[in-house]
Amino acid sequence: SQQGEEDPQALSIQEGENATMNCSYKTSINNLQWYRQNSGRGLVHLILIRSNEREKHSGRLRVTLDTSKKSSSLLITASRAADTASYFCATGYNNNDMRFGAGTRLTVKP
Amino acid sequence: KAGVTQTPRYLIKTRGQQVTLSCSPISGHRSVSWYQQTPGQGLQFLFEYFSETQRNKGNFPGRFSGRQFSNSRSEMNVSTLELGDSALYLCASRREPSYNEQFFGPGTRLTVL
Numbered sequence: 474s475q476q477g478e479e480d481p482q483a484l485s486i487q488e489g490e491n492a493t494m495n496c497s498y499k500t501s502i503n504n505l506q507w508y509r510q511n512s513g514r515g516l517v518h519l520i521l522i523r524s525n526e527r528e529k530h531s532g533r534l535r536v537t538l539d540t541s542k543k544s545s546s547l548l549i550t551a552s553r554a555a556d557t558a559s560y561f562c563a564t565g566y567n568n569n570d571m572r573f574g575a576g577t578r579l580t581v582k583p
Numbered sequence: 584k585a586g587v588t589q590t591p592r593y594l595i596k597t598r599g600q601q602v603t604l605s606c607s608p609i610s611g612h613r614s615v616s617w618y619q620q621t622p623g624q625g626l627q628f629l630f631e632y633f634s635e636t637q638r639n640k641g642n643f644p645g646r647f648s649g650r651q652f653s654n655s656r657s658e659m660n661v662s663t664l665e666l667g668d669s670a671l672y673l674c675a676s677r678r679e680p681s682y683n684e685q686f687f688g689p690g691t692r693l694t695v696l
């Protein structure tokens with residue numbers, strides 16, 4: 474399967490703590506994206522990292538990509554209650570196909 | 584610019600019936616993808632349409648079909664509904680398949696009784 478797999482499936486932290494989610498995949502990719510989904514709604518694009526990049530930042534988000542290990546991580550620093558959501562990685566391929574993983578459910582307690 | 588819209592937002596059907604879901608992409612976006620989301624399976628790719636042609640299809644039975652119109656609006660149809668078809672169906676658009684970022688609609692919640 475081309476799908477990425479997120480780890481952990483669920484994560485619960487206190488407000489102010491950092492949250493780290495991981496994504497692993499099996500075949501070579503062109504890019505990897507992270508999306509957020511608030512309960513029962515559509516997904517919102519957060520950040521994209523290309524296969525020739527190792528790290529990207531956007532506000533409180535930091536994404537790393539290790540193509541040798543076929544894995545990526547999403548770090549959310551100084552988490553807030555409003556960060557409570559599901560986070561999905563999406564792997565993009567040279568044929569422009571995209572596949573999503575099963576997601577990590579993040580709960581940030583106030 | 585208006586976002587991706589999906590209609591209806593909620594739908595209740597019984598086994599054996601068929602259903603049609605509609606998606607209007609962002610203006611200027613010609614690629615539309617459909618996903619099925621269930622609690623245990625995450626987002627499963629159904630198919631992608633570009634310029635009225637299906638360019639890719641996921642691993643779903645033939646009961647799931649779709650089409651795209653000349654104005655890029657898309658519909659998906661599920662025939663002979665089964666209980667397991669209960670899910671959130673998400674539509675996403677992008678300008679073209681070569682554009683990485685997808686923009687998602689709010690989804691249609693289908694319940695099959």
